[in-house]
Amino acid sequence: xxxxxxxxxxxxxxxxxxxxxxxxxxxxxxxxxxxxxxxFDSIRQPQGIVFDMKAGADSSWCYVLSLQxxxxxxxDVSSVxxxxxxxxxxxxxxxxKVWVKSLGKDSPIVNRMRSMGKEWFVPxxxxxxxxxxxxxxxxxxxxxxxxxxxxGMNNYWSSTPEPDPAYPHYGITYDLYGDxxxxxxxxxxxxxxxxxRVKLDK
Numbered sequence: 001x002x003x004x005x006x007x008x009x010x011x012x013x014x015x016x017x018x019x020x021x022x023x024x025x026x027x028x029x030x031x032x033x034x035x036x037x038x039x040f041d042s043i044r045q046p047q048g049i050v051f052d053m054k055a056g057a058d059s060s061w062c063y064v065l066s067l068q069x070x071x072x073x074x075x076d077v078s079s080v081x082x083x084x085x086x087x088x089x090x091x092x093x094x095x096x097k098v099w100v101k102s103l104g105k106d107s108p109i110v111n112r113m114r115s116m117g118k119e120w121f122v123p124x125x126x127x128x129x130x131x132x133x134x135x136x137x138x139x140x141x142x143x144x145x146x147x148x149x150x151x152g153m154n155n156y157w158s159s160t161p162e163p164d165p166a167y168p169h170y171g172i173t174y175d176l177y178g179d180x181x182x183x184x185x186x187x188x189x190x191x192x193x194x195x196x197r198v199k200l201d202k
Contacts, residue, residue: 023200024050027141030064030196032117040145047116048196049145051138052130064196065131065138066116069149072109072157072192085161087125087181093197095159096121109157113194120194122159125181127195128174135176153177157190 022028024036031037032045040046048064083095096113099122103110113120123131131138135151142148155173162172163181173182173190 024053024062024198026050026053026137030198042146046145048194049138049141049148051134051141060200062198062200063127063130064198065151066120066194066196067142067145067148068193069151070112070192071189072112073189083159083161084124085163087160087163088129089124089126089160090130090197092124092127092159092195093119093121095124095161099159109192112192116194117196120196122157122192123195125158125160125172125174128156128158128176129179132176132179151176151193152191154191155182157192 022036022038024030025038028036028038028050029040029044029046030048030050031041032047035044036050037044037046046067048066050062051065052063054061054063083098084091100107100110109122113122131151135153138151142150153176155175158172158174160172160174174180175182
């Protein structure tokens with residue numbers, strides 16, 4: 001019996017390690033350890049919620065919105081942001097990499113994003129529009145999540161450069177309510193919400 005008592009915890013640990021990974025679905029949570037779960041489990045430290053699934057010919061992706069929202073200074077990004085300026089491109093991840101390289105480690109926005117993990121990014125206008133299509137569903141999802149910041153119809157910072165040739169390197173904010181570029185580019189701070197794009201096995 002004594003040997004059995006010693007063996008049972010080991011067996012439980014081995015079985016836990018053999019548990020197949022949970023495949024994400026809409027409304028599932030993305031946890032700090034890179035796993036997905038159907039319910040909110042504070043022990044696993046959820047960071048975001050799946051709000052969209054994209055299936056392509058060669059690969060599939062899911063988009064995750066961070067549960068937290070931040071109000072951060074934007075003065076450090078004026079005149080330094082290059083990248084894809086098309087408002088329809090899902091290019092936040094690529095643009096953010098350019099942004100991080102330009103700003104270095106002293107940016108409040110970059111530091112906050114990095115604290116969540118290296119793969120998070122500032123959404124492009126195209127990705128904000130993707131979220132806007134499922135706004136009502138996402139709002140209902142977040143309404144049931146403890147400690148999550150509800151998504152608002154606000155102006156959110158984007159990683160899409162200003163399309164106006166007079167200001168070619170300004171980042172722009174996106175008016176989620178009006179589906180348009182906002183006029184708060186030169187304000188001292190803005191709402192920032194991060195996204196994550198996770199590639200899924202076919």
